[in-house]
Amino acid sequence: MIRLRKLARAASVLTTPLAPEDILALFNPVFSARQLRGVVTKVVPETADSATIHFRPGRGWKAHKAGQWARIGVELDGVRHWRSYSLSAPAGQDPAITVSDVGAVSGVLVRTTRPGDVLFLAPPQGDFVLPEHPRPLLMLTAGSGITPVMSMIRTLVPHRPDADVVLIHSARTPQDSIFHEELSELADQFPNFRVTHWYTGERGRMDFGSPAQLEDLCPDWRQRAAYACGPEGFLDDAEALWSAEAAAHVEAAPGPFAADPINLIIERFNTSLLGGAGHDGGLVTFEASDREVEADGNTPLLDVGEDAGVLMPSGCRMGICHSCLTPLRAGHVRDLRTGEVHGEPGQLIQTCVSAAAGPVNLEI
């Protein structure tokens, strides 16, 4: 590897200002360490509006842990767009993402991706991963929230006879339920894995207002490490139930070991943007890029920059992944989730959930 790098440096004498990899990329697009790419190897339809895209990443990718996500760059009408997707393949295998058609980028991924296509990649990230030590698990998922959990189940269940996993998965109908067949097969094959499908089309949404329904499906839920992934309302309700239980527990048995007796790990997929509407924006200056744009008070600075042709870092576009952090040089921004106005020079701004509150200077 080191010899390769030395060779590349020697060759760059002849290719400057380009790097040798720019020339090699003429023959193989994945051959770029500067821009990590992957070649699609297989596309498997899951439901009517979702598909799993398998890809072979180029150099610079690092193997993912079960439950992590990665940023994927796709070109739409010539323009690069980045989105974050959970990896659904088990740890130790080539990565795959399972995408539901819910927006412009995911729609293109689901409907037009073919083997041989090139995807742009960023290495996997995320803390929504399996516990270090084996313990009984409860997985609560809804809709496409199953994807990171599927990676965990595929990693754990077939290989660890000592695993003990209960999955309660909500979907509208059996037809809408991603991985439906594989989950049933796994449950048949491995006694250490139990799955309950909850069809909201028939039974309505699961009620987390009281522990009753959960208790019914998984009587020992309090003893399990719980993982939840799904739409925001679903997660908020689950979170409320867990904190109510924790509070009740503390009250019942106060003491040094009473705090946080049960835990719930959550992966959020979307965030509603409320604040900012109707507020004034301002002139946004992208200093290093030497661009200026007049922005309104409810457009994320990320969109403002991208529309102005600035190379903005981006990821989830929902305020979760912090891939978009950009140093603020001057001015104030409004957090579109809370409406809070803040800003100190040097502060790192999440551009995907921040809008201009008056004139703003960004370092990029």
Add this chain to the structure above:
Amino acid sequence: MTAISDRTAAESTSINGPTAKPRPGALATSGSPLVRPPAAAHLTDEQVAELGRELDAIKDEVLAKRGASDAAYIRRVIKVQRGLEISGRAALLMGRNKAAWITGTTLLSVAKILENMEIGHNILHGQWDWMRDPDIHSTTWEWDFVTPARSWQHTHNDLHHRWTNVVGRDNDVGYNLLRMDADQPWKPHNLGNPLYNAILAPIFEWGIAIYDLELVDYQEGKKTKEAMQRDLKALGRKVVTQFTKDYAATPAVAMLTGSGKQALYGTLTANAVRNVWAHAVIFCGHFPEGADTFTEEMVEGETRGDWYVRQMIGSANISGSKFMHLMTGNLSHQIEHHLFPDLPSNRYGEVAPKVQEICKRYGLPYTTGPLLKQVGSSWAKVFKLALPGKKKS
């Protein structure tokens, strides 16, 4: 969200701090400059404003169409250029063979021309930034030309495109070397005008590198010592890598086949060919007969429409084949390029007839002609202005 700025920025304003710059998008939409250029003196304020709106509409039309086919275009040009570059260099490695030398030198010359003109110049203008591809972006691109991309972007995008042909503001009027406008005071050394220009052509990239250092600004104290040191360092690094590639590494590898000397002559020739070509094309941009220059009064109070007018009547096109347009980096559409410096170059051709029609309708000159005529016209100016004499107007 509105008004996306391009890179043709100017001085600072107080409200937005020292880094904020007004630009054409921020110019007034109504009113008039102190003096309108003679070629546009017949237009009323309202006509100029209307002309501005028409040109804005042309730009918006292209922006709405810009997409996958444009992205494929620039990637194709880059691919072809890199193919030419490596085949040319490979052929030169066997330069002892005459046919290999001619092939290698030709391919490398064409590759260098494409790299500088259609690829480098246009990417550095930000014409392809909308793709958000970090490999084809004005903030990351470096070119096969001695002057560092960032230095050139400053003198070219910020200064020349903002102050196009304003004598005293736009140093591209003669590059601090030649007397290219009758309003520039004559001095005895201007007698050497044609000689200087003849020497400049084959070493054009070095001339531009020195020009981009803004030595005059430094002497006058308008450029800080730190900025000068930074620019010199960047240029030094670039000179070393460029020089090594063409005049040391390539001949050294060619020595394996006993073609060291021939390879050196090949790279020298290719660079000279590119320099002469770039010099010719660039001189056709603003110096042929018909392209106007302007005074400071003409930009004082300039509106968006007036800015457009100045770009149109201060620039000159070259007519010719599709291949010619490609080899000039579409600077043969200099007028369209100056109106819309950050539109993708492959779109200038379709915009040109609309711009020409607007010029005709508003009674404004639209200067164009075949390459030889335009080159001849700008050389005539070089000779004429070697001698003292004022503008007639």
